[in-house]
Amino acid sequence: MTTTTTDTPAATTAETVLDARGVTMRFGGLTAVKNVDLTVRSGEIVGLIGPNGAGKTTFFNCLTGLYIPTEGEVRYKDKVLPPKSYKVTDAGVARTFQNIRLFNNMTVLENVLVGRHTRTKVGLWAALLRLPSFGREEAASREKAMELLEFIGLAHKAEHLARNLPYGEQRKLEIARALASDPGLILLDEPTAGMNPQETRATEELIFAIRDQGIAVLVIEHDMRFIFNLCDRVACLVQGEKLIEGTAAEVQGDERVIAAYLGEPFEGAPGAEEVAEVEAAEAHSEAAHDEAAADAEATDSTTSSTDGEDR
Template identity: 55%
Template sequence: MARQRVDEPIRTTIGEPHEEASADARPDRPTAGAPLLEVDDVTLRFGGVVALDGVSFTIGEGEIFGLIGPNGAGKTTCFNAMTGIYRPTSGEIRFGGQRVTGLRKHEITCMGVARTFQNIRLFPEMTALENVMVGADAHHRSSVLSALFRLPRYRREEAEGREKSLRLLEFVGIRHRAGHVARNLSYGEQRRLEIARALATDPKLLCLDEPAAGFNPAEKEELLQLIRDIRDTGVTVLLIEHDMRLVMGVTDRIVVLEFGKKIAEGTPAEVRDDPKVIAAYLGVPADAA
């Protein structure tokens, strides 16, 4: 499926986003639904290092939610706590009202949380189609015995998974690469493939960890539109991203971390003008910012 590019330019600074790219200025900005993910006073310590310090925020259904901050702020650590890689020292994380703190990664995935990684993690010797089919397998019910003997239920699920995977490859714009080995895809295509694989798990919440890293400006514009398209399918999106042009242009609300603490929360316009946020990114005292 051909992707529609974003027509409007996106400004490069925190203080001066393009007026039409701001979430506050978009007439089609959705109203957040019921709470989907709740991070409640979460603290995470590694020995004497406090990686997260009493962080709290809520993501509503249907939002594109940004989690930003300078390098070392704790963004990916927070991601890892939400997706079961780390267990918080204290506090609680709830998804759809159910406590997920302490659950295993695959259990959280089955609840409806999918993620991509800062460093691409694909199966390099498998084709693009096969990589996405791995994600589709997350909800299959066939037993090992059924797969071994290719019983009817396994064959049916395999066929459904293949069809679904092809649709997702088309959705992210790389269906023409379905039969190509993942390591032979371009960097941007690999990023899109990782998103397709995450979507194959049927998530309610898709967590994207710096998806625009290494992209050129044209690819970033296309990614911005893809994120909006994903939200339009009914999937809530949580975005970690250093590129403030993209964040300010696509998110509905933003939380800002610095040294593991939340220093700001609000719409892109509110966050953009917050002296604490400006100070965190410029490295100057808040009163000077």
């Protein structure tokens, strides 16, 4: 598959924040992502598009430590990212998910504070004994969280339960929680999914504001008008391979991109059965990951309970 890449002169002089090289992800005999290279530089908003089953979310998962790539490497500011999602967040990369993953029974403020935990340094004993250092850090975290809620326009709902927010505001809250970790790069997985035009426009303005704070942005989106208005560069994945990368005008005018979205075959294009197999493999892997996380949480809870009985 032929890949086209175009960089603007200004972009090439900026610091490289994300550098993914030869990223490949296989599920058994299926290849969901194949030899994908992608860079994101400071001050950039980069879009990732492609039809269903193209491997976009799988690629995101490889970038953020949810999956360990079968081949290739992912660097953040020239350091290879560790294969653990919480360590990737600690390194400076945050993300949102296609399906909202808020703590519904926690308040809006508490949700943002959860995202802040990677930047808190006070130890267990300071927290248990309520030492002055714990109080200072807790106050600083709340101040930062309220600043973020002000930034996204939800400060007045800080004490509301997350589940009671309208859909568009839940999306905003998830972005605020990601920003709470002070990332240098934020990955947004379909941030406008299910939104009306007014909410979509508000999200576009929010992403521009995030970029203006010096945070690089990589975004997956199916809304082509939104992505082409928003992004400095756009990459298109088809069957896990990068078909083209360039400006919005270059990508939306490429005949192969048009054919892929219209479902018309072109040389090297996958068949419907191949697409379905990859989608099924991705779904199975996601389910396995969620089950493993739940088992780990249950184990931690049991261990903590046992430790308490021993004491």
